[in-house]
Amino acid sequence: MAFQRVKGTMDVYGHYARAKEKVSNVLKGMAELYHFSPFETPVLEPTALFERGSGETTDIVEKQMYTIFDKGGRSLTHPPEYTAGVARAIVENKLYATEDLPIKAYYEGPLFRYERPGLGRYRQFTQFGVECVGADSPWLDVETLLLAVESLYYLGFKKVKALVNSLGGKASRDAYREALRAYFEPHKDELCPDCQRRLATNPLRLLDCKVEHDHELAKGAPSIIDYLSEEDRQRFEQIVRYLDALGIDYAVDPGLVRGLDYYSGFVFEVKIEGKKDYGSVLGGGHYDDLLSEVGGPALPGVGFALGLERLLASYIDEGLDSDADPGLDVYLMPIGSAAFERSFGLLVETRLSGYSAEMPSKEGKLSSYFKKAERSGARYALIYGDEELEQGRAQLKDLARKEQSEIDLTRLAEELDARLGEGEGHHHAE
């Protein structure tokens, strides 16, 4: 009986897996530069966490959650996003009391949303994200976006565009909600059933309705910018001044409201302008009330999350993935049965020296060994026959330069260090 993967999921292997690993390492390295630390939360959370934290009236929570009931009858959900889980973990472990503030966390892991699969849209996907929790300053809002944008430039993307907006604090958002109600109310009968409901529960959600007619109507809706309090406006202006000073390529998009409920103040999304449009590669923003919503103290936070599959699609489109595979350091090529038998020892020794190494799984012709070495991207071949091995000698061949020299096998580690060590090798374990 043969099986197929679940719709909207993918298997990750080969070159794609290498590219994913590389991109992930770059993102983590950048987050470390900005003084973020690794953080992990489970892929099973109480369902109510997302209802409370991410927002009961969002599409993500209303329509897209993978909720299961375990054998004990508990309602658990595979996370559709990590921000709520990180907030829960900070509150539950009282990290706000024991750690220096702000807590700066980065995470990477699988997420689950029951969406219609399409270009850059999966039901299981991977996010890399950061959250900075427990301190409040416009600079921290900007730093978060700066990290996102700089990471994309560092990966090699040339055209990176940020869209920014401010949703203001609670008072500003309340005033804006009223303005939206007043705008949409006369058109209530034309709206889709979802939006008719949203008009009462959360009119902000009308702005990202995908139904054509509602979408058109939303274009004429009032803009949040006009409803920001003086304080909120000043803070947004300060942020925009930082963005200007840093030379970040951005545009203010008054229609950007984001699809989750916890945002207040600064919000943003980033697009990579490339061959194909996969939608936003990342999104994020500031939140004031999430921690208190999930039972903690009133601490603000800011963060973003990036979709790794979308990033990788652009990364490959732009040809940035060519050196993602580190290749093998040494491929062993025994000639003759005695040499083959003794290769296991050499293999272990080479790996212990910190160099990746492989040998053929069975005896064969030298020409077949060379093919295997080439396919595994090996830089060196170590070639030896029975007699040579007896004398403790072998040929070490640089496969790219086609240069070969005889070496003393008791000095194998030193010979490899000289050729592959310190900055030259790509696989040298410390």
Ligand code: HAM
């Ligand atoms: P989000 O905008 O819902 O934000 O998701 C962030 C990114 O995840 C998107 O820009 C996209 O690249 C990727 N993504 C979302 N859905 C899918 C999907 N179905 N398939 C593939 N990729 C997808 C959040 O999740 C917030 N937690 C971000 C945040 C962190 N805000 C503050 N801190």
